[in-house]
Amino acid sequence: MSTYHPLSEAQAIEYARHIPQLFQPGSDLTSQEIGDGNLNLVFRISEGATGKSIILKQALPYAKVVGESWPLTLDRARIESEALIIEEGLVPDLVPHVYAYDADLALTVMEDLSDHVIMRRGLIEGNQYPLFAEHIGRFMANTLFFTSDLGKNQQEKKIQQGRFINPELCKITEDLIFDDPYRDAETNNIDAAIRDAAEQLWGDSELHFEVAILRNKFLTSAQALLHGDLHTGSIFIKPDSTKVIDPEFAYYGPMGFDIGAVLANLLLNFAAQEGWSKDDASRSAYRAYLTQTVKDVWTHFEENFRALWNEHGVDRVFAAPGYQDYFLLNLLRDTVGFTGAKMVRRVVGLAHVADIDKIEDAAARERAQRLALTIGTAAIRANRQVTSIDELIAIATRAAERGFVL
């Protein structure tokens, strides 16, 4: 089994059988390939007698979304596994447990979270998750703080950074988020109905200037070990539990990129309520839930992050009066900028979100797309001036109330 090959379901069962202390010897195991993803095989292996199950996730050497023509390093399985283990050390209740990692097969064996749902689906169904903001705020505060120069030995941080050089997956982000949406790129996926709005983006040099600044931060600002792809499709959730999965894009980057990913996906769903809400009242109510969640995510993040800094800060110099406030203000600004960039790419870039794309009514889908673009571009434009998370919420609320410009 030591040479890489994509596993069949039968092989996945055989593999799982040999992991120590997991299943009963000789027990009846079944496997199901449940991956909907573009990059991996995902097997759920279940033991009939006990009901016990695990997930076996194997990286594919190419991206399925564009066929086998886009080869991808299998090293991302190592990155995912190591990132999960680091995260588990910091916030054990908020990630799946890793049972084993096999470098040769690019394979991670981890806790099955089938009792959770993918959060994107939960939001599309109109569910509310009152613990989510606390959970994800704590997840981000702990993972970002304790892998940064604020909370980790600074020499060990550099060595860890060297283990999370992730050129290929970073390039996907660099292209699909920080380049293609702002030009007529072949990879773009643009509904004919909003072609005019996309063309406006391509000609907007003020926007391009802000995107260049954000792109540069993504390329050079090695603040902390990011999840790197923290959208609502990377979050398993149920009312009392939140689990962050899939950190294969992990690398040392700007903290605001992770926070912005969470907020962007909440606001994409906010825009998508053009299609999902039954009436104006329920739309207003669900949007109020989402904007309150945006605020709570930031607030929980900030409170946790400041508390960690005050209690576990490793750097004497960073205790200079005013520096923590300065740092958090800049982080908020980065967050708003990345929120905007993450929204725009989900409307005109290669990979969309189900929140919007699954809206059947074409007019409502178009409204949702234009609203998402309006919020996203306004966030990008505002990012270096904002002083409060309320300003991001105001951008969204105003755009929904007054109509959208794109």
Next chain:
Amino acid sequence: MSTYHPLSEAQAIEYARHIPQLFQPGSDLTSQEIGDGNLNLVFRISEGATGKSIILKQALPYAKVVGESWPLTLDRARIESEALIIEEGLVPDLVPHVYAYDADLALTVMEDLSDHVIMRRGLIEGNQYPLFAEHIGRFMANTLFFTSDLGKNQQEKKIQQGRFINPELCKITEDLIFDDPYRDAETNNIDAAIRDAAEQLWGDSELHFEVAILRNKFLTSAQALLHGDLHTGSIFIKPDSTKVIDPEFAYYGPMGFDIGAVLANLLLNFAAQEGWSKDDASRSAYRAYLTQTVKDVWTHFEENFRALWNEHGVDRVFAAPGYQDYFLLNLLRDTVGFTGAKMVRRVVGLAHVADIDKIEDAAARERAQRLALTIGTAAIRANRQVTSIDELIAIATRAAERGFVL
């Protein structure tokens, strides 16, 4: 010879003899250990018959400056050798040629530059180097541009960054430049005469705030492969030639740190003219030469850097209107901040500069120290607001004319 041990002069000769195509077989070679440094052995091996000579530089596993108690990685020899080779590929006339690198012995064999002098000494002697600004501006523009996301394939840049994780030597900088001078640290080296000025630094929380921002940039801003220690003691010079040596501190960091190192050491010599100039007229004249050089270094750097960007920029997004100006303005600001930090550490930190310390007259030495501190702290305070290199020059000139506040 494959296990590490510090070479004797006789062993250095034997080693040099076996490098292919360098010396005549059986020829008469002599060796001299000429290192004045803290971290390395430096042998000059000469061939009597031909006059041909080379330098054999071997890293020591500790820093001599504080005895053997400060162990240092031998991997820095690899970093130095690889950085020199990268630099030679970009600006072949501005670095010594590398003949060989031996990983086991942590040893680099390179071109002998004995016909040059160390620039710090040249400045102390009152020499002028009219080609220096063009040379060093071109050196920095090329090495910084072509190793950055502006001028290098961005995935290859990340991989190269992984080869230049340099935790131990970065820590020296983090401690000695961005921490110790701003507190009563044991490592500090403070003349009793300026104790009051040092104590002012320790209590100045506005200054500490700015230093925290600069420290954070040094820790997280992976813009380009820096030389990392680009003071006038790392530059060999003669009227028609400039050679940059000793890049063992090389790592991916903020570009302004290298440029600031050059400007700081020019301005340290500017301050040191309190002791070296024979009279007011010669002092004014030499200071005018130094400030003109500060301006020319920046100007040559900027012109070269912009030209490279316009001709060889690899990133479409960074061509956004206004972004190049924005980038250069921020780089100027970083440069001014790092200039200040580099000046302060050379007065109150562990490692001083001969420009000031070799002044025999105690009163003149004290004036030079206070002037350097005045310029350095003013540059740190001004860094995030400056819009022109002239403002840095004005800080220095005003401080020299109106007396100093520290």
